[in-house]
Amino acid sequence: MTVPIEADIHAGTGRNLRARHDQVVAAEFAAQPFKPGAAALTAGEIAGLPDPVRRYVERSGALGRPRPQNMRVALDANMYRKPGQAPIKARTVQYNFFGRPARLFLMEARMFGIPVRALHIYRQERAAFTVRIASSVNMVDQHGGQISAAETVTVLNDLCLMAPGALVDSRLAWRTVDDRSAGVTFTNGPHTVRATLLFNERDELVDFRSDDRPDSSTGTFIPMCWSTPITEHWDVDGRHVIHHGAAVYERPDGPFTYGEFTMRTITYDMADPTAV
Numbered sequence: 001m002t003v004p005i006e007a008d009i010h011a012g013t014g015r016n017l018r019a020r021h022d023q024v025v026a027a028e029f030a031a032q033p034f035k036p037g038a039a040a041l042t043a044g045e046i047a048g049l050p051d052p053v054r055r056y057v058e059r060s061g062a063l064g065r066p067r068p069q070n071m072r073v074a075l076d077a078n079m080y081r082k083p084g085q086a087p088i089k090a091r092t093v094q095y096n097f098f099g100r101p102a103r104l105f106l107m108e109a110r111m112f113g114i115p116v117r118a119l120h121i122y123r124q125e126r127a128a129f130t131v132r133i134a135s136s137v138n139m140v141d142q143h144g145g146q147i148s149a150a151e152t153v154t155v156l157n158d159l160c161l162m163a164p165g166a167l168v169d170s171r172l173a174w175r176t177v178d179d180r181s182a183g184v185t186f187t188n189g190p191h192t193v194r195a196t197l198l199f200n201e202r203d204e205l206v207d208f209r210s211d212d213r214p215d216s217s218t219g220t221f222i223p224m225c226w227s228t229p230i231t232e233h234w235d236v237d238g239r240h241v242i243h244h245g246a247a248v249y250e251r252p253d254g255p256f257t258y259g260e261f262t263m264r265t266i267t268y269d270m271a272d273p274t275a276v
Helices: 005-009 017-031 051-059 145-162
Strands: 070-079 088-097 102-111 114-123 126-133 137-143 172-178 181-188 191-199 205-210 230-236 239-251 254-268
Touching: 017 088, 017 102, 017 114, 051 181, 051 191, 070 102, 070 145, 088 145, 102 145, 114 145, 126 145, 137 145, 145 181, 145 191, 145 205, 145 239, 205 230
Parallel strands: none
Antiparallel strands: 070 088, 070 254, 088 102, 102 114, 114 126, 126 137, 172 181, 181 191, 191 205, 230 239, 239 254
């Protein structure tokens, strides 16, 4: 199945966003099929990482397993439009592919009893973001260079928080800061983004901070620090991964937590989207 990137850019028109998400997921599985038999990640391969990153990869349970080729993540979310407002409860599902980085994210919720869907598509180094109410009216429809660069940070965030076994990658350049933090630069096609990772004494990743993902909630891209503090981890199938965290913009009038997320499931190296 071939789905051109131009169709993603105009995802805000035409078919239902859930159907659009499913179509692009199927296309990405066709473009980047899972290849069994990959070699396991070794201690030697992570020896060159900054010490806190190396310990984090070890703590995650990634050693002795193949580097992940894809993953599916399901989350429960509380989303906030403004500080002090009651949350909008949502469910999300996303698929990530690590060969040629792709992120296909669908959120479903209800506002005032009306269904709302949000679709993020990042593939072929380009992004589109659509929010649709009542399956017909677009509240948000973004595409172009700015959203593509911003979503490259989100791809890096997913990689660091949920796929530590994939952190040995030539597109990542690491910088040691101190024993509990490290800097990373991610280059994907025309986009280069940077972040700082913070770790605790248990070698868990507890925050990811970047100045390269501007706040676009007003329709204008406003530069500010974006962070994803992690408050809880759990053990799943022998892996130690994140369980609960948030998404925060450091606005001039104070931090705004616009999303809180709890992981329901995470599955690596799927052969097709039905293998859950």
